[in-house]
Amino acid sequence: MLKVLQACVRHQVCVRRQVCVRRQVWSSVSSAAQRGSDTAEGRGVTRGGVRSCTVDPNLQEQFVFVEFTDPEDDPQQEERRILHQFRAASAAGSPGSAAGSPGSAVGSPGSAAGSAAQLTPHKHLRSLEHQLQVLRSGDQQEAELDSLIQFQDVDFLLDDSVTATKKKKKKEAGGGKGEHKIFGTPDVDEPVSNTCCQGCGALLHCTSTAVPGYLPSEKFKELQQEGRLGGATCQRCHLLTHHHQALNLQLPREQYKDVVRQVRAHKALVLLVVDLLDLPDSIIPDLPELVGANKHIVVLGNKVDLLPADAPNYLQRIKRQLLQYCQDSGFAAQVTDVHLISAKTGFGVEGLISSLQRSWKYKGDVYLVGCANAGKSTLFNTLLESDYCKSRAADVIHKATISPWPGTTLNLLKFPIINPTPYRMFRRQQRLQEVLQQTEEELSQDELRRMQRLSKQGYLVGRVGRTFRTNASPSEEIQFDPDSLAFGEDGEPTATAPSRPSSELTHNELKDTHWLYDTPGIMKELDILSLLTEHEVKLVVPTQAIIPRTFVLKPGTSLFIGALARIDYLQGQTSCWFSVVASSRVPVHVTSLEKADGIYEKHAGHVLLGVPVGGLERMKEFPALVPQEVRVEGRGQLEAAADITLSSAGWVAVTAVEGDQLLLKVHGPQTAGFSVRTPPLLPHIISLKGQRIPKSVAYKPLKAAGLLDRGLSVSSAKTPQLKKKKKKN
Template sequence: MLSLRRSIKYPIQSYIKHNVRFCSNTLFQQTSNETKNDHKLSLRQAEWNLAQLRYAEHPLILYSNKLQEQVEFMSPQQLRAYKHKEILKEKRTLRQLQKQPLIAEPQRSVNVDDNNNNNFPNNWMEDYEFYEGNDDGKHPPYGTADNSISPSSVPCSGCGAHLHCTRTNLPGYIPAEIFKGRTNKELQTITCQRCHFLNNYNIALDIEISPESYVETISRIKDEYALAIVIVDLLDFPCSIWPGIGDVLGHKRPVFVVGNKVDLLPRDHNNYLAHVKSCLKDQMLQCGFDSLNIKHISLISAKTGYGIEELITQLHKIWAYKGNVYLVGCTNVGKSTLFNILLNSDYCRPEATDLVRKATTCPWPGTTLQMLKFPIHRPSDIRIYQRFQRLTSERSQKYAENANRRQKAQKTGDINAARLVGKIGRTFVKTEETVDAFAVSTGTQPIVALNERDPRYREAKWCYDTPGVMHPEQFTELLTTQELQQLTPPNMILPRAIRLKPGMSLFLAGLARLDFLECKYVDIDWVKVFVFSSLCLPLVITHTENAEKMYKEYLGTEVLSLPNGNEARLARWPGLKSSNEVIQLVGKYEDAISSEIVLSSAGWVGLRVPYASDCSFKAWTPHARGIFVRSPPLVPYAERLVGKRIRNSLAYNLGKPFTFKK
């Protein structure tokens, strides 16, 4: 049950219609050169005139944060804040360059059938140890395919697809120049062409993968007594919970629910993690999971390591060594990243850590194509005790570090200090010498790989990284890799607040749109809307009657930002489609967000509907995908995380994504 405190009160009278001023040249066009040059104007009048000049050339736009950032129309106060922000940005960039001098280029999606897209070295096959070269020194850009050679039974150590050289656009392909004549033991040490390009050249190759193959791979565990760890992207649920996952796993399947990317959620009150767990459990029950089968719910960050040690402890305590463990979930929720972390933790056998290659990870959906696995370390009593001793010895240091980070966040407002982080240690180390399979040496190195027929692994239990399933309500496959990188926030989500009046439409870049239709029972002037998304996605407000015209005019420009590209790219963009049903929201609280509307992969909006009022909205996304109403909201106290309203604007100043209030 959501506990709401009356810490922030806005009486209904504050919403009643009155003369609210906001910048729109369609409603106020009294600015002239005389008043602009009049030095006797008050500061408020001067800022009002600047606000009108900012939108003089954009009659269809009522508000745009991109246009608000135009330096020539900033007030002196805004200009000082802007310069200060730029100085901090330069210092931050300089520190990053000092730590990491080489910055990788953004990923590019390349069609393997297009020979003109040669944005990588021609001698890329020389990266492979077993490539012997051609006599004439010439070969196709992606190598030679040979249908006469049978595929192998050896999976790629990066994505799990079986290695072959038959077709360039199938998972697991490597050129015949490398594949031909290789033994199974040699193939176990190399990755397919797609994983190689992702790891070395940051390029995602387009390959043919049918959705049926995903379901077929996962359905193998339906009749097996095993644990399923269902991973959910907390920034994109319920769109990251595949609707048929319960049927595929079986109704009696024991399940661990893991909410990933918790470090990116804003902290609106001290008990926010328990509230997120409650919301996640409610959503899993709505998706068809039985509460008796949900054995544990964890909140983790596969990027910062938060919650991983607690997850391993619960796996040892609840599941122990009863059967295999499968990491399942939709694409791009962090399965492969979690798999790599568990591979280097107490959950994996120490001697097998260096013999199992890490899974390929990147922002592009579907990097894992078949199952990867590692042997689970049996949690005997003595091992559990040794692990408990290590965690206990580290506990005091952990508490001290967390206290210092919290104190720093409160004093300086540093977002990184408020972010959830965790350390992952190793209690057990390998007791025998093994050859490092990835060591670089000029001499001949023996080929070392995990031998599953070894007597030590004959009765072993395994942890599997399964391929992801593309949710039908996601639209990430419509975006390029560069656009996907802008979609994911790099730090904690900073809520952005705006005022929306009936008859207005809010655009979240070119990816989503929200129309405020009307409000019944109470005659209000505006509703406060909180946007939770990456700051790379700009906000634009216009009249609903001008929304279609404005979208067509500014699509592909900096005002809407995404999607971007040439005319051919924009011609393939499907545009926005509205949901069939009008969303009716009733105000439940006076001091918190009533409900949230999920806009698929773009983010979500929180609506603070006045108490006892009934407001109607309509949401738009590509193909009308991923439009859901979430109640109770994930971040109910977003009011605490935003600043004051900007004068002569529909928007509010940015605040901090964290607070330490109860």
């Protein structure tokens, strides 16, 4: 920096000398012009208001060079020498010098040029002293070049909004808080590792960005050299987890099934995860062929927290209907139990764990199997933080990547199952009894906040805890598991002596253990999510408690569910009710049959219909709606006759007068797989409609009350926080 400053000093002295000489010539020329004379040394001519001059080529400019010395010898002495030489150079242009004597034409104290020549060296001297002081203090910072230059067009003033937008883009380009900067290039020469991604299960590599498990070559080689590749996640999982961005990466459908077929050769228990919002399409029809006809199957109806209670004992009715669908698929003989759970809120999970520890115990491995987007990875993470997993493994094993995008899990993920010895079962039962007797005042602040947050997102809320932990107690008292001594295996003590934490499980911890595996989701043949983009999937897949929206339609009217589906009411004796059970972010629009085609052509892709998003350009890619006729017989004004299922987007329950014959026409993409479901899943959903909104065909939606599962059974009593919420509503 000091060398650069010396060069700047030399440049400033040279420029100052040139300016002084030119000012001498210009002053002489101006004087000659005023006297009307024209000399050979300088000539001043005014032509059209523009003044020109000619400089004497024989006049030689004088330059002063500052001698260079190494600043490392004596920095203080070097600074003083530069200042001394700069003052000497400045004195050459002072009024006492030959060039600036009082008798000269340029250096007269009364002239403007002479005043400028006197003030300029002092300004440069003060600037130089200030820079040297900053150098000595070590606080010099690099200034941005753009901040030193300001441009403003007089005719085109810069708008403040444009300036703010540029600053925002510049800030984003520089990297904001929590932003993931995609960098690096693939390296085709680097071999694929034998380490799997902790988020999706794909093998980590850096050869190609289009292959699952990709990491940038710079990151991949760095982690491999440091030995930390075993705990890493691929770039796709990182984007899904931290930035909610889904890369368009899908494997062939048969490749997902090939991974699940590995279950056939093992003694295992199959946990079939079914999406209750997509019944019966989310039940795998050829499940015995994939896992084997000799496997025991436990059916888990997931996402029950999103369904409202249309009548008392509605959970038992859903459980019976789910078992009937399994019987229709041909594997009811292998089903040993049916559970309704919520992997997100924890409802029914503690009961599932207790059932597995009593029935299956420790006989073999357990596999989570189901269709894509059924919630297997969410259940995997919930069980990882429960009594079903070895206590220390929950702190070591990475959670599975979760997203609404189908096909997130690409290979097997696993965690070790705890051995349910009698002592552990006794301790677990004690904890569940204590949880059952807890009141709101005894709950921690974190638990209260969690219950309040989940009660807003779902109707059914549960509590999943851990009986055995590896954290040391404050008194550092060593508590051991007597079963670990009796059975000769390493157990999970409730507290251990302080020791150095390990990032991997030891051989003794994993000896003779059994595992719970999370398998890739089976891709459905007909699914509307395969036609949507990443943003549209987030809008369509319900993540909050569904509040049914009911509309009364007369013959000759149409009901739009976004731009995804359209239901025409063609024939019927009286009006009937359509209850839409779908995400609240998908708009519903009712119009006459004559205007339906025009509204779809004009508003598809725009705000009115909502989904898909992207205007006319997006609708050119979206498949056309294909009509199909549906006939429904009414069963009364208090019971729905049938459900028109909209694949993973939900369904529409149709309620009509008993005996009324309805003719409907359902429009939807041919590859979406819309169908009619009888009997309906929630037949009494019409009871959840509120009062009729004046001058409209809509009813006010009502949200059903929520229940709390404390781990043993469904409690009919509401929690205190749920009661407060109901009063506010």
